[in-house]
Amino acid sequence: MTTASATPALYRPASLDDAIERLATSDLDAVPIAGATWVMRSPARGEPFRGEYVSLARIEELGRIDDDGTNLTIGAAVTHARLAEALAGHPGLDVLRQAAAKSANPSVRRQATVGGNLCTTGFAAADLVPALLSLSVVAIVRGPAGETRMPLSRFLATRGAALPATVLSHVSVPLAPVVSAHARLTMRRAGDYPVVIVSATAAVDDAGVVESATVAVGSVEPVARLWPEMAAALVGRRLDADAAVLAARELAGSFQARESVEVDGWYRSQVLPAVVGRAVRALERSGRAGREDRGEAGRA
Template sequence: MAHADNLYIAASVADAVAVLADRAGTATPLAGATWVMRAPLRREPLAHSYVAISQIEALQRIDISEDEAVIGSCVTHARLAEALAGRGDLAALATAAAKSANPAVRQAATVGGNLCTADFAAADLVPALLCLDAAVELEGPGGLQRLPLQEFLSLRHALPVGSLLCRIVVPRSAARSAHARLPLRKAGDYPVAIASLSIEQDDKGIVTRAAVAVGSVEPVARRWPSLETALVGRPLNTAWIGVQAERLAEEFTGRDGIEAPGWYRVKVLPTLVRRAVEALSAQTA
């Protein structure tokens, strides 16, 4: 353990939770710091103090079994991409981790930071994990709590003081998944829109289960239930799915931002869905 006026380096989850609770709302967890360090650029205030969690060994673990992948919140994007490479059902997450930001940021940015940054609409790992039906495990003064990711996203602005995201649990399946993102040069490293898909097919190629998640278009990533319903019961046909995505895209209200207007984010969405389907098809080839 190390102390500084405004930085506390936690040695364990219990240590971090205790210090966060003790500093009652004035301290914030600090993981890879890639979001926090840009606070001045966003004209946001820094927290009064930080509890660094990146040296907690338990939060660095990745355990992959036949049933699930359990990912510690301090696993970096780079390590995640490496650990998941070649696993078709988790390919959306592997691609999201491998393509986000740039190589230097991927060495530091963590999966927990990606999910906990409530005002970061363009987070790549969020739609990837949504289409994989991930759950998150939080620890806090009240003990351990497991929540579906979508529920966590709606609660993360107002978590109880002392809460720490510790693990992400992703069920394994016979599905294949893919992640397509559109970065624009003027948008820097952030994607203006993201589509993540997870598709299960029977032995005749008919889709039996479909999960589609959209990121960066609206302020918070979410699933696309109407497109999921349209996909089930048919073969995986890129052109047909693109037409369905065009028909249903008006369900989204794009967010305006300096890097792209809201209408543009919605307009490119069907193209990203097509690209994700093509990426899935390439996996079987």
């Protein structure tokens, strides 16, 4: 049950365990927040505030980015701005760095968090969601019963029915030898948010042939999702943006594009192949640069 509140309560926990306990015991229908960029605009969307918000912004473990050489573990309270800065030394994660660096506007990027992008069910145009999907990340959820790990696609499918007092604490990103890219199309009337997002990763051999690929699409449907048919069309051949556009035109019928005040659904479907082309063209550039670097290293 959602409790409407004109002046909601705010609880600042000292730890993640404290936050989970508060969410479990509060009688004010408490929910977690971090940057609160989506919550603050609730009145503009005609939505009531909840009775209580439990702030995760100051919990130290949720603000960390840890690199163990195999995976990058990113806390849910990490902001877009900090994420973009931290990923500068990870070329295989360009898709995520670009998503974090280009989302919304600078003031929002300084506040908006990884967890907020992933947990907000009504925000279809979140840049980080398709970027993280394309990297095959694992969502880490904490609750009274302990920790649960699941593919991000599963988390997105079940987040609206999450168990009480559970918190998305981290995402675990594999550090794989891939090239990646994030392409988005914005329109003036859509403000800071894209109407189509395409995130893609590819493992490319020394001859430039794609060995494996992942493609994710955001903002077209209400929830971002993987596009395995498009990824399969890239495998076994060299990256070719023009060929990718043709394949995307044939495959785009699988999307049920959403309608919104800023753009009609048919337009999202129509421009999706062009955005795929932009993403694949960026993959081409990254793959070519990587092969040149390896060639230089071999000659050194």
